Amino acid sequence: MSTSIQEEKLAEKLQTVLADKIVNSQIQYGELTIRIHARDILSVSKLLRDESEFSFDTLIDVCGIDYSTYGENLAAKHGLGDKRFGVIYHLLSVSFNHRLRIRVLADNNDYPVVDSVTEIWPAANWFEREAFDLYGIVFDGHPDLRRLLTDYGFIGNPFRKDFPLTGYIEMRYDENQKRVIYQPVTIEPREITPHVIREEYYGDLES
Template identity: 40%
Template sequence: MAQLNETLQEMADVLEATRPNEVLHVEAVVGELIVWTSKTGLPVLLRFLRDDQNFKFQQLLDITAVDYPAREQRFEVVYNLLSLIQNQRIRVKVAAGEEDTLPSATSLFPSAGWMEREVWDLFGIYFSDHPDLRRILTDYGFEGHPLRKDFPLTGHVELRYDETQKRVVYEPVKLTQDFRSFDFVSPWEGILHLPGDEKAGDKAAGDKKEEGAS
């Protein structure tokens, strides 16, 4: 792992040598140390990284996830840690399937509370022993998890304020089904008329008229 600085390289060597039960493998990406662990090894590894005198990663900066639907374990859950003492950052990753449950890190890092709620809300990854695992960004009664790759681009419902009922109401999205599956190739396929086409037609007719007059 030549991309790592000397301190991170030493950390990688120590982790591989001393934590074989928790560390599946380590890798370097763009100068960053990434440590892969398992669901059962996650809390043990996080505690070690926080408490060991040679590491002292005492700040949890973020928990997020990445969705790879084609994989058997479709999610990579990512923990970004900072050590002010070592002036280093480290990234811990764990793979999780759609039905898997990960142990909560709230007992180790209180800041994990809202972060895990966000991951649950947007990806649907469940954390066991979380003291208050509920949605945090989407509304009550929201269906699905918006950052999953198979979540429709338009969503399922839209909301508006109903003057008759004097309240916000939810209704099914009124866009056609074609707009739900964007193929990243031709967003205008199947659309017969685009805004501004009439101006282009008027201009072409005017040009022909001028050519005939000349």
């Protein structure tokens, strides 16, 4: 059975079982993606893991995404509306060798919150911490939600599209205080334009 047929059959089963919990679905590059409401992530995840016809026993990855510069055409195509932050889950069924991608969108752009799935797939623990750290997405019910990749004194979320390239603060060792200190960034914002030098008639095959 070809991959596309497998994904189509899986999509039909999911549509039958999940019904109105699926906002939309698509098969692209041989992979099935379904979008569900954020409020349903726990119930859907538990069903996908426990139902014998799905058996998605393995969580491969969880990642955050900031759609703020996605563009009107793509936002309309994927039905994003005015939602800015999303969470993407990659699942694997070892029994059936099926893969599934789930997309949920946080309802609040100012304070994005999605339920944690650590009680269903413990592997989500550090993935959710990473998304919290880099995107500021809060995972309700997470047992230990704190920064993972940035420093404890870090300000902001560096993977958000509006986060400045230089950050907000910098740290250095202060000789007078004999310790590491934090201070506002001292780098002046500037636009860097590369200076390109080419030989005369460069690339002209007739010369």
